[in-house]
Amino acid sequence: MMRELKVELGERSYPIYIGEGLLNDASSYFAKHGISAKSPLLIITDEHVAPHYLDALVQNLSAGGFQAASAVVPAGESSKSLQMLEGLVTKALEAGLDRKSAIVALGGGVVGDLAGYVAASYMRGVKFVQIPTTILAHDSSVGGKVAVNHPLAKNIIGAFHQPEFVLYDLKTLQSLPPRDVAGGLSEVVKHGLIWDAEFVAWCDANAAKLLSLDPEALGYALYKGCGVKANVVSQDEKENSLRAILNLGHTIGHALEAVAGYNELQHGEAISIGMIGSAKLGVRYGAPQEVYTVTKRVLERCGLPVVLPRHFDVDAVMSAMMHDKKFAEGTMVFIVPTAIGKVEIKSDVPVDWVREIVEELKLEVQR
Amino acid sequence: MMRELKVELGERSYPIYIGEGLLNDASSYFAKHGISAKSPLLIITDEHVAPHYLDALVQNLSAGGFQAASAVVPAGESSKSLQMLEGLVTKALEAGLDRKSAIVALGGGVVGDLAGYVAASYMRGVKFVQIPTTILAHDSSVGGKVAVNHPLAKNIIGAFHQPEFVLYDLKTLQSLPPRDVAGGLSEVVKHGLIWDAEFVAWCDANAAKLLSLDPEALGYALYKGCGVKANVVSQDEKENSLRAILNLGHTIGHALEAVAGYNELQHGEAISIGMIGSAKLGVRYGAPQEVYTVTKRVLERCGLPVVLPRHFDVDAVMSAMMHDKKFAEGTMVFIVPTAIGKVEIKSDVPVDWVREIVEELKLEVQR
Incomplete structure (x- = not known):
């Protein structure tokens, strides 16, 4: 097909x-x-x-x-x-x-x-x-x-x-190694989380097929993932506004990549942990608890890490984030889920909240 | 003003x-x-x-x-x-x-x-x-x-x-040195030669004022020169067709720049000699003789060289031109004047003609 x-x-x-x-x-x-x-x-x-x-x-x-x-x-x-x-x-x-x-x-x-x-x-x-x-x-x-x-x-x-x-x-x-399969699915799931609750449910139900590289499932997932991105980009080619929602999980994710040792965290893995952080932030802003539980479940089922390994230094992560261009005095810009399949751009997220969430990510039950 | x-x-x-x-x-x-x-x-x-x-x-x-x-x-x-x-x-x-x-x-x-x-x-x-x-x-x-x-x-x-x-x-x-003034006027005159006979006549009459940096004359000349280029570019921003006419004199000119010793020929000077070559080519294709005489007179009045210094090696110039991207088997693409203020793009100019013209440029009466 x-x-x-x-x-x-x-x-x-x-x-x-x-x-x-x-x-x-x-x-x-x-x-x-x-x-x-x-x-x-x-x-x-x-x-x-x-x-x-x-x-x-x-x-x-x-x-x-x-x-x-x-x-x-x-x-x-x-x-x-x-x-x-x-x-x-x-x-x-x-x-x-x-x-x-x-x-x-x-x-x-x-x-x-x-x-x-x-x-x-x-x-x-x-x-x-x-x-x-x-x-x-x-x-x-x-x-x-x-x-x-x-x-x-x-x-x-x-x-x-x-x-x-x-x-x-x-x-x-x-021919992709398993770790690259899971890492790639991280951005696929992200496209669901920002735009399409039905597709998130589909990923949740079909994660095993995706991990086993079932061609039909993979074709559908890529079609849907590319489709969400195409929709967003069509509306904002040069990233003046809407396109920023594609950065869900990326502010924390980029900081983790910067702090992690070589090969410790791949991009998709870092984004996965970042999206868990964003989900926590969403719940803190009043989103239903399922934003967190569903996000965590689907990412876990896709073979992705959802907690921050204990040896990560929170200060180092915060400092890496401060160098991120999305930062401004005392507050940060974050893409925050309001429901599964829906996000908003918040430009005044207190840095303190972010730190608390990064700490929580370390305290989660480690697998 | x-x-x-x-x-x-x-x-x-x-x-x-x-x-x-x-x-x-x-x-x-x-x-x-x-x-x-x-x-x-x-x-x-x-x-x-x-x-x-x-x-x-x-x-x-x-x-x-x-x-x-x-x-x-x-x-x-x-x-x-x-x-x-x-x-x-x-x-x-x-x-x-x-x-x-x-x-x-x-x-x-x-x-x-x-x-x-x-x-x-x-x-x-x-x-x-x-x-x-x-x-x-x-x-x-x-x-x-x-x-x-x-x-x-x-x-x-x-x-x-x-x-x-x-x-x-x-x-x-x-604060421009005189040589840079003349060199700059070369492209000003070029804009007249490809588009605007009246402006060529004006340059011919006002060359002395331009060389003495008279602000009113200079302002007018830049306004007209920029105006021609703006017109051309508006019709063909990405150089798919028309914009090529801006290359009048540039095929020979670039070759002269490549062959000339450091600082011997500035861009505008090389283009000036190149435009004399193009005018000769135009006359050979049937343009009135004044295409050559007027082109030569106005460039000379602007303090620009119109002959090729004798020590230039014709083979070296031709070889430099062959590396130019405008070349295709046995023929070359040239911008050729049909009248003062009018040019056409010829894609089948025999390489032999070009060689003869480069030789003629050396044989012109040297100042």
Whole structure:
């Protein structure tokens, strides 16, 4: 079964195709979307993904009349740098990419962010195609946020650059390690929590299928997750207001990532703990208790951490949060649930409350 | 007298203000255009311009309630690098620039391109204000093309990022060295040659006033030059077709710049020789002889070179041109005048003709 979803952004609208084995038909999607076969393409991927899918993609495109060069970058966040951008532009020049060429991201969020920024910058912007190979990337493949890091700040150098289309081949997810499956589901559940109570209930009931990578369940979950994000982004492409709700769980989550040791907490895991914190905050503001109990249950069922490991230092977490751009004197901006599937943006959350909640997260019964 | 010109680009439209002493009133222009006084600004300038105008601008903005940090980069093309971008983002972070901040370019084309790209990239795009201090910058201050260089190619990493407004203070031009005055007039005349025969006649008659920096003549010339460019850019912001006519003289010109020794030919000088070449090509295609004679006369009157110094190697010039992206097998794309004030885009100019014309440029009577 192939699902198709349209991200509505006026003349920058684009479709997301989700289905099994779509990569076997890659070149026809490129042709259908008017990617020029006369101009060379550049596929950017990482050393984890390349051995699995790169050759097949290059061959498929080649059989379809496309000329595809490729660049393989080291896996991980450190590849999102200006140095890497310069190297990839060298590659693009050497491969003869012109203004009608497209840059293709084959991989997870890091590859998407990096390749997208190359596409946004090369010759002041060329076409961009996303082929995500992780569940987590369903989030970054919608909305056109692309960026590299600066030594002092993540994602601070970037652009809004929408792809021509997104090709989500569910088969590429079968090789994901279990921890990456759960981590990806964290953002899927988040999309339910901010927008769609019914979808949260569905995740709650189908978590086991998702963890076992059942293709039908996975296709539906990605379709729904991408759909929520597409809805939000359509209404606020440049994050002037509404788009901020996508940050549910991210203020605490980012601080935990900053404080955690290397590889101790993945992004999805940190966000999961952050969403538990947001749920607690919601209840404190008067939301029904089920906002907390359901949030906790669904995340646990998805194999995600819902408590803060005891060795985390609350002061360090708070201090990391204070450096977050969402902070202002004595209060903080938080995305706060009011019910399952509903959130509001609160700009005056007392810092004291946040500290108390971070402390509570440590005191929860540890598994 | 203050002239105002609107660059029509839908929701990205912006005005250009041209007049004497406008910098004395800088903060009111910032306020009028909704630049936030709560968020710090970053002024980017170079070491040649800073001693003349930076302190006054900072003080004026400060008196108007704005908080302005500044960064001074070395003068010259080598500042348009990714390394410089990284350093300027460090500066922006240290100064606390947020998403409502503006980046201000105070200087010529290099500073405008660099600061514009910082503005396009920082936090995925913040506001941008241009304060050009050269005549040549009238060209780059219209149209939103911003970029840095890559070791293998100029302007290859960039964006389209339109400013909020352009503040052209004619007083800042009084300190320009004579060679930069003439060089800047080259692009002014180009704008006449592609669009406006009457304005070419005016330049021909008023060249002496322009060279002596007569404020009224200069204000009019910049108003007309910016006006032509604004017209072209309004019809084709992303250079899909019409915008290419702005490249009159640039194919030969860029090749001359590439071959010339350091500081031997400035951009405007190289373009001047290139436009003579284009005029010759036009006549060869059947344009009236005056296309050549008038083009040559007006450029000479503006103090620009119109012949190729004898020591230039024709093979080297041709080879540099072949690396230009406008080249395709055996033929080249050229902007060719059909009359004074009218050009067409020819995509099948024989390379042999171009070579003959480059040879002729050397054989012209040398001054």
